[in-house]
Amino acid sequence: MVTIKDVAEYSGVSVATVSRALNNSGYVGEKSRIKVEEAVKALGYYPNEVARSLYQKSSKMIGLLLPDISNPYFPLLAKGVEDYAQQNGYMVILGNVEDNPEKEDMYVKFFSQYNISGVLSASAGKKNNTYRVPFILLDRADEEEDYSVSTDDKLGGKLAAQAILKAGGKHAIVMAGPKNVSGANDRLSGALSILDNGGLSYKVMETNSFKVEKAEITAINLFETYESFDSVIASNDVYALAVMKEAIKRGHKIPEDIQIIGYDDMLFSRLMYPGLTTIAQPAYDVGYQGAKMLLDLIEKKTVKNKKLKLKPKLITRNSLR
Amino acid sequence: MVTIKDVAEYSGVSVATVSRALNNSGYVGEKSRIKVEEAVKALGYYPNEVARSLYQKSSKMIGLLLPDISNPYFPLLAKGVEDYAQQNGYMVILGNVEDNPEKEDMYVKFFSQYNISGVLSASAGKKNNTYRVPFILLDRADEEEDYSVSTDDKLGGKLAAQAILKAGGKHAIVMAGPKNVSGANDRLSGALSILDNGGLSYKVMETNSFKVEKAEITAINLFETYESFDSVIASNDVYALAVMKEAIKRGHKIPEDIQIIGYDDMLFSRLMYPGLTTIAQPAYDVGYQGAKMLLDLIEKKTVKNKKLKLKPKLITRNSLR
DNA sequence: TTGAAAGCGGTACCAT
DNA sequence: ATGGTACCGCTTTCAA
Numbered sequence: 198m199v200t201i202k203d204v205a206e207y208s209g210v211s212v213a214t215v216s217r218a219l220n221n222s223g224y225v226g227e228k229s230r231i232k233v234e235e236a237v238k239a240l241g242y243y244p245n246e247v248a249r250s251l252y253q254k255s256s257k258m259i260g261l262l263l264p265d266i267s268n269p270y271f272p273l274l275a276k277g278v279e280d281y282a283q284q285n286g287y288m289v290i291l292g293n294v295e296d297n298p299e300k301e302d303m304y305v306k307f308f309s310q311y312n313i314s315g316v317l318s319a320s321a322g323k324k325n326n327t328y329r330v331p332f333i334l335l336d337r338a339d340e341e342e343d344y345s346v347s348t349d350d351k352l353g354g355k356l357a358a359q360a361i362l363k364a365g366g367k368h369a370i371v372m373a374g375p376k377n378v379s380g381a382n383d384r385l386s387g388a389l390s391i392l393d394n395g396g397l398s399y400k401v402m403e404t405n406s407f408k409v410e411k412a413e414i415t416a417i418n419l420f421e422t423y424e425s426f427d428s429v430i431a432s433n434d435v436y437a438l439a440v441m442k443e444a445i446k447r448g449h450k451i452p453e454d455i456q457i458i459g460y461d462d463m464l465f466s467r468l469m470y471p472g473l474t475t476i477a478q479p480a481y482d483v484g485y486q487g488a489k490m491l492l493d494l495i496e497k498k499t500v501k502n503k504k505l506k507l508k509p510k511l512i513t514r515n516s517l518r
Numbered sequence: 519m520v521t522i523k524d525v526a527e528y529s530g531v532s533v534a535t536v537s538r539a540l541n542n543s544g545y546v547g548e549k550s551r552i553k554v555e556e557a558v559k560a561l562g563y564y565p566n567e568v569a570r571s572l573y574q575k576s577s578k579m580i581g582l583l584l585p586d587i588s589n590p591y592f593p594l595l596a597k598g599v600e601d602y603a604q605q606n607g608y609m610v611i612l613g614n615v616e617d618n619p620e621k622e623d624m625y626v627k628f629f630s631q632y633n634i635s636g637v638l639s640a641s642a643g644k645k646n647n648t649y650r651v652p653f654i655l656l657d658r659a660d661e662e663e664d665y666s667v668s669t670d671d672k673l674g675g676k677l678a679a680q681a682i683l684k685a686g687g688k689h690a691i692v693m694a695g696p697k698n699v700s701g702a703n704d705r706l707s708g709a710l711s712i713l714d715n716g717g718l719s720y721k722v723m724e725t726n727s728f729k730v731e732k733a734e735i736t737a738i739n740l741f742e743t744y745e746s747f748d749s750v751i752a753s754n755d756v757y758a759l760a761v762m763k764e765a766i767k768r769g770h771k772i773p774e775d776i777q778i779i780g781y782d783d784m785l786f787s788r789l790m791y792p793g794l795t796t797i798a799q800p801a802y803d804v805g806y807q808g809a810k811m812l813l814d815l816i817e818k819k820t821v822k823n824k825k826l827k828l829k830p831k832l833i834t835r836n837s838l839r
Numbered sequence: 840t841t842g843a844a845a846g847c848g849g850t851a852c853c854a855t
Numbered sequence: 856a857t858g859g860t861a862c863c864g865c866t867t868t869c870a871a
Contacts, residue, residue: 198575200864211842216866223867224840246631247577248864251568252847254519258611258632266597267785272587279587279614283621288628290579291612293600300604307609310567311579409785435786442791464588464730465756465786470763521848532858537850544851545856569848573863845868855857 199240208236219244255314259491262292262304262318268407269463270480271319274335277484278317285492294320315491317484321378331494335487338504339379344494346487346505350380353476353509354387357430357458360474362395364456364517366428369399370419374432375406381432384460388430397428404432412439420447427455434459434466434475441469441516456517472514479507520561529557540565576635580812583613583625583639589728590784591801592640595656598805599638606813615641636812638805642699652815656808659825660700665815667808667826671701674797674830675708678751678779681795683716685777685838687749690720691740695753696727702753705781709751718749725753733760741768748776755780755787755796762790762837777838793835800828 201219205212210229217223218233225233236242250256261278263271275291282289290313292304301320305328308316316328319335334345361369371388374381385401392399400423404415416439419429431437437459441451449455451471459466462477486505493500522540526533531550538544539554546554557563571577582599584592596612603610611634613625622641626649629637637649640656655666682690692709695702706722713720721744725736737760740750752758758780762772770776772792780787783798807826814821 198864201866202864212865213842213844213867214840217841220866226840229840243627243631245572245633245864247568247572247633248847249866250847251566251572251849251864252866254847256568256632261612266593266600269590269593269785272590272593275612276587276614279612283614283624288611288613288632290609291582291596291600292609293597293604303604304609306564310564311577311609312566312568412789435789438786438789442789442793445791463786464590465759465784468733468756468759468763469790470766472763519848522850523848533849534851534858534860535856538857541850547856550856566848569863570850571863572848572865573850575863841871843868843870846866847864850862852859852861854859 198245199242201242201244203240204233204236204242207240208232250312254312255495256312257287258290258311258313259287259488259495260290260292260304260308260313260316262294262301262316262320264294264296264320266291266293268409270461270478273480274319274484274487277481277486278488279484281485281488281492287488287492289488296321315495317487317491331491333487333491333494335483337379338506344490344500344503346483346490346507348380348478348483348509349506350383350509351387353460353478354384354389355391356387356509356511357384357460357476358388358391358395360458360511360513360517361428361430361456362391362397364428364452366456367397368426369397369428369430370402370423370426371399371430372402372404372415372419372432372436374404378407381407400426404436407433407435409435412436413443416440416443419443429455429457431457431459434461434463434473437473437475437516438466438469441473452516452518458517462512466512467514469516471516474514474516475512476509477512478509482507519566520563522563522565524561525554525557525563528561529553571633575633576816577633578608579611579632579634580608580809580816581611581613581625581629581634581637583615583622583637583641585615585617585641587612587614589730591782591799594801595640595805595808598802598807599809600805602806602809602813608809608813610809617642636816638808638812652812654808654812654815656804658700659827665811665821665824667804667811667828669701669799669804669830670827671704671830672708672711674781674799675705675710676712677708677830677832678705678781678797679709679712679716681779681832681834681838682749682751682777683712683718685749685773687777688718689747690718690749690751691723691744691747692720692751693723693725693736693740693753693757695725699728702728721747725757728754728756730756733757734764737761737764740764750776750778752778752780755782755784755794758794758796758837759787759790762794773837773839779838783833787833788835790837792837795835795837796833797830798833799830803828 338345459475659666780796
């Protein structure tokens with residue numbers, strides 16, 4: 198391993214001068230600078246970030262806390278984070294916390310042990326004030342004081358309801374989604390605000406999970422509990438799919454007998470038959486903008502908007518009439 | 519921040535003794551040990567890993583290089599890695615390299631700057647010998663000398679072909695998959711080895727991507743190019759889905775007219791109608807076992823099997839007769 | 840403009 | 856069994 202000392206010897210100056218030259222800090226004579234640059238090139242030197250981090254008590258690493266990487270929404274978000282971080286010389290440390298407070302605590306500790314310089318969290322866990330570094334909430338924006346980047350779910354809910362209305366639904370079922378997820382509540386209230394003035398009847402179906410495992414049983418429940426509906430606003434694409442499957446199985450035609458709209462726009466939603474009409478969430482952008490906000494905070498740039506709301510949009514395919 | 523020095527002062531011993539007590543290295547008297555433990559508890563001390571890492575030239579961090587997190591196979595693999603790592607006190611650093619050698623080089627450098635102690639790579643990029651730390655290939659096993667964990671794709675191909683045969687296929691199309699991915703070749707040769715003795719006719723369709731964007735066009739090509747086939751062995755589930763969609767669109771019944779088998783078993787494959795019969799890849803296990811092998815290597819435990827092959831298995835649903 | 844030296848928070852060698 | 860201390864690689868103060 199080639200160290201700053203090697204560079205100093207090779208170029209005939211002191212390590213202090215090399216350090217200054219490398220960091221553009223303090224005075225460095227022109228000749229010294231040149232000699233250092235040559236030495237760096239000749240030796241293939243690059244600084245040891247661990248040593249630097251020890252002194253500076255910070256690093257070029259940020260943490261990303263996710264509730265569940267296997268949920269297809271999060272990899273996209275993670276990709277956005279990773280892209281922005283990588284473009285700006287930061288590494289991202291992945292923490293799959295699964296809404297498990299203990300795991301989250303482990304990571305908080307890890308992060309501080311390694312001088313991580315900021316954290317992005319999409320985890321629904323209790324907001325952890327233990328962080329002494331910039332902290333940004335992804336996809337949630339409960340508390341007033343936090344920095345956050347999220348989707349405008351109320352708008353998303355409205356969009357979905359409007360699409361159903363426009364397609365001529367008469368009797369709709371709207372799935373409520375988990376009550377402890379603020380986004381789910383926003384969607385619901387957004388949808389209802391439109392439906393209430395839309396001249397169609399609707400019922401709200403309580404569902405309390407986004408989990409894939411629950412999708413099939415929820416779809417079955419839907420058909421066993423309700424009768425004579427012609428439209429479904431599903432919690433998300435996975436649930437929409439499950440409903441489609443169950444509907445077809447029971448001999449209903451989509452969209453003729455029953456029309457369905459999803460939420461998320463996962464990559465396979467367009468691979469269904471019929472293609473699923475859905476509300477696209479800007480998952481990648483949430484990650485990307487979140488990372489940007491975090492690095493701005495870390496580098497003490499001013500962040501104009503503490504709470505960034507990104508807009509979802511309607512993706513029209515063939516599951517609505 | 520509370521340091522080892524604080525602990526030493528509080529407990530009235532030297533930092534050397536504290537260090538020994540904490541690491542169970544060297545002699546420590548019973549009384550000293552107790553005093554240290556009390557001090558640690560009272561002060562809420564935990565070691566700074568950056569300082570430790572600087573001295574030891576290693577850390578409790580491992581790198582994970584992925585070709586594309588948005589491909590649903592990889593998050594599962596990542597979850598396996600993360601789980602094992604986390605259970606053993608390691609953090610994982612995520613690198614989405616997208617088969618881009620420059621990005622990969624960036625990460626190689628990053629990793630060494632931060633004393634990462636091992637690397638797991640599912641990237642198809644040139645094998646990077648620049649690593650001076652344990653290195654394990656995930657999902658690929660080209661070169662003889664490497665450590666690797668992968669799926670037995672030849673077996674997977676056989677399983678798929680056997681299922682088609684058993685379901686009574688007469689004329690099959692088998693998609694070849696990208697030629698530069700060794701797993702794809704193994705699947706193909708596995709499938710053909712069965713088909714050749716199966717008493718049915720088949721054709722191999724060249725496809726050269728696993729990418730989602732290509733799936734729809736490939737499905738269309740399939741129907742435009744070939745006639746009178748009754749069975750399809752698809753490259754993966756996404757492609758299988760696209761084929762199903764196109765088939766239904768064209769008025770074919772599944773599985774009555776055309777039967778289809780996929781590869782991967784992605785979570786939504788069972789949410790289709792009809793449910794997709796497929797070969798399940800142990801993505802999570804590849805990650806988990808890979809992480810295990812890596813940590814064993816890092817901690818100098820003996821690894822009995824340099825090249826671990828995990829078994830795929832047939833998941834029977836309703837897309838075969 | 841430059842270099843010596845004191846840290847940053849640990850580990851481990853060497854005396855005692 | 857214990858403590859003093861050099862050292863890991865880098866940054867920054869301070870004096871020259």
